[in-house]
Amino acid sequence: LDEIVAEHGCAERDRGPWPYIGHSNGPRTTRHTYQHALAMGLHCGVAGGSDDHLGFPGAYGEGLLGVYAEKLTRQSIFEALWRRRTLASTGDRVAINFALNSGFIGDVLGPVDRRHIVVDVRAWDEIDKIELIKNNTVLCRHFPDWVDGASTGLPGKRLLRIEYGWGPWQALGMPRTADWDVRVELTGASRILGYQPCLQSAPFDEDRRHRIEPIDDQHFHWLSYTARAGAYHEVPTNAMVFELDASAHDKLKLTLAAPAAQEFEYSIGELESSSRIEFTGGFPAESFLVHRLVPEALYTARFEFDDHADGRREDSYYVRVTQSNGHLAWTSPIWVQGGHPR
Numbered sequence: 001l002d003e004i005v006a007e008h009g010c011a012e013r014d015r016g017p018w019p020y021i022g023h024s025n026g027p028r029t030t031r032h033t034y035q036h037a038l039a040m041g042l043h044c045g046v047a048g049g050s051d052d053h054l055g056f057p058g059a060y061g062e063g064l065l066g067v068y069a070e071k072l073t074r075q076s077i078f079e080a081l082w083r084r085r086t087l088a089s090t091g092d093r094v095a096i097n098f099a100l101n102s103g104f105i106g107d108v109l110g111p112v113d114r115r116h117i118v119v120d121v122r123a124w125d126e127i128d129k130i131e132l133i134k135n136n137t138v139l140c141r142h143f144p145d146w147v148d149g150a151s152t153g154l155p156g157k158r159l160l161r162i163e164y165g166w167g168p169w170q171a172l173g174m175p176r177t178a179d180w181d182v183r184v185e186l187t188g189a190s191r192i193l194g195y196q197p198c199l200q201s202a203p204f205d206e207d208r209r210h211r212i213e214p215i216d217d218q219h220f221h222w223l224s225y226t227a228r229a230g231a232y233h234e235v236p237t238n239a240m241v242f243e244l245d246a247s248a249h250d251k252l253k254l255t256l257a258a259p260a261a262q263e264f265e266y267s268i269g270e271l272e273s274s275s276r277i278e279f280t281g282g283f284p285a286e287s288f289l290v291h292r293l294v295p296e297a298l299y300t301a302r303f304e305f306d307d308h309a310d311g312r313r314e315d316s317y318y319v320r321v322t323q324s325n326g327h328l329a330w331t332s333p334i335w336v337q338g339g340h341p342r
Contacts, residue, residue, distance in 0.1 A: 001081060002044045004034045004088050004330065005063040006051035007232070012320075012330065013136075018090060022233060035136040038316050038333065045084030045106055045332030046318075052232075056201035060239075061232055064089045066329075068105060083107075084332040092124040092241075093196055094329035098319045106332045111339040115307040119319055124159065124196050124241050126298045126324040132305060134317050142303045154248040154272060157193070157296040162254070164288035165226035165237030177203065177227040178286045181257035184220040184242070188250035190268060191217040198239040203230030210238075226286065246293070248272065259286050266290065313338045 004011050010018035014030040030036055037044055048063030050056065058064060066087030069080040080086070084106030087096055096105075097120040103109045119142070121130055132140040164182070168174035186192065192214075199210050211223040220242070228236040248269035256262045260280040270276075275292040279285050309315055318333040 001047040001084065001086060001332075002034050002037060003047045003049055003051070003063070005048040005090055005328075007059070007062040008051065010090070010328070017326065017328065038136060041314065043084070043108060043335060045081075045086045046088040046330050047086055048088035048090070050201060052201055054201045054204050058197075058199075059201035059232070060091045060198040061200055061235065061327075062091075064091065064093065066093065066095070086332045087329060089329040090327045091198060092323060092325075092327045092329070094124065094321050094323070094327075095122040096120070096319055096321060096329060096331050098331045098334070100317060100334045100336070103334045103336075105334065108335045108337065111311050111337050111341045113308055113311065113341060115309065115317075115336060117305045117307065117317065118302075119305075120302045121300065121319075121321055123299045123321065123323055123329075125161070125327065126294050127301055128322045128324045130301055130303070131320045131322075132317065133320060134307070135315055139307065139317075140303075140305050142301060144298050144301045154246060154269065155189070156246065158244050158246045158268075158272070159294035159299055160242045160244055160246075160252070160271070161198075161239055161291040161294075162241075162288060163198075163237050163239040163291065164224070165286060167226065167228060167236060167286040168284040170228050170234075172284060174284070175227070175229040177205065177208070177225050178259045178280075179208070180222075180224040180226065180238075180259060182222055182224070182240075183255040183257075185253040185255070186218040186244070186250060187253070188247055190244055190246045190250040190252075192220060192242050193217075193245055194243040195220065196241040197222075198241060199224065200232045200235065200238060202232045203227045212240075244268075244293075252290075254290075256280065268293070309336065311338050311340050 008023045009020040013035045020028045047065045050059040050062035067080045068085040069076040099118045127144045130142040208225045213221040246268045254264045276290045279287045315336045316333040319331045321329045
């Protein structure tokens with residue numbers, strides 16, 4: 001496996017987002033990228049990992065590793081790693097199923113002329129594009145199915161992202177860490193189907209820990225903290241993302257015990273059309289953003305593609321997903337060996 005994304009930046013290729021900026025190792029170069037390794041004929045899968053030495057596994061924005069293992073056991077996970085059944089992500093836990101004929105992520109297939117490819121994606125934000133990459137060149141770009149830019153309507157599945165933090169600009173000379181105590185409540189028929197924490201590793205604090213407490217399918221509680229000073233890439237926010245089965249007339253209620261005692265209530269239909277910002281006090285107090293809901297049609301996608309080859313060389317295929325919030329995810333390749341089919 002190759003670690004293609006970490007707190008250093010992204011080493012998939014020598015052009016593109018997430019360059020090497022925040023570390024002492026210097027910039028990325030062509031010969032030190034994942035695509036260069038593939039061009040050399042190496043059979044290596046993808047991996048992501050924070051690599052920041054702060055003891056914070058899963059740090060948002062610093063690289064994550066996804067594994068397709070048959071069982072949630074140490075042995076099964078290491079077998080899947082050895083078989084390159086892996087995904088890499090900058091932060092959001094994007095699920096990608098990728099198959100070529102009878103092969104799955106990480107496989108090396110024998111020679112075959114006709115290649116039927118199936119890609120299925122479930123993201124945690126609006127999908128901007130999905131790229132099928134063959135031999136380091138984009139073979140196909142797919143965009144989510146969306147008719148006339150209009151919502152398919154509620155009730156339905158939606159993503160709800162609550163982002164919190166901000167606070168005093170560093171130039172004001174008011175460094176501080178804000179503690180957050182947040183409760184979510186849904187009314188009516190709306191339900192929480194799943195959630196994803198987006199918690200960064202910094203600032204490092206021996207006395208503070210994020211704590212997530214799911215209660216039931218309509219209630220959720222978490223404790224967290226944010227700061228500008230020491231934040232990863234100076235991003236002073238964290239977030240929690242929920243997948244909802246939502247109805248327009250139901251309500252979302254947010255109750256804060258910290259950084260200030262406050263209550264807010266919104267209709268699901270209101271959040272379908274507009275985001276909401278709230279401040280926890282007067283300027284320059286911390287604030288939070290309830291993002292506009294993302295319909296299921298924009299965070300899921302599936303497509304099929306047929307490719308043909310003459311068998312003169314071995315071909316590598318992998319998938320790259322880009323979300324509208326800038327986060328990326330990749331699959332390990334599927335390789336098809338050169339030669340004539342038997």
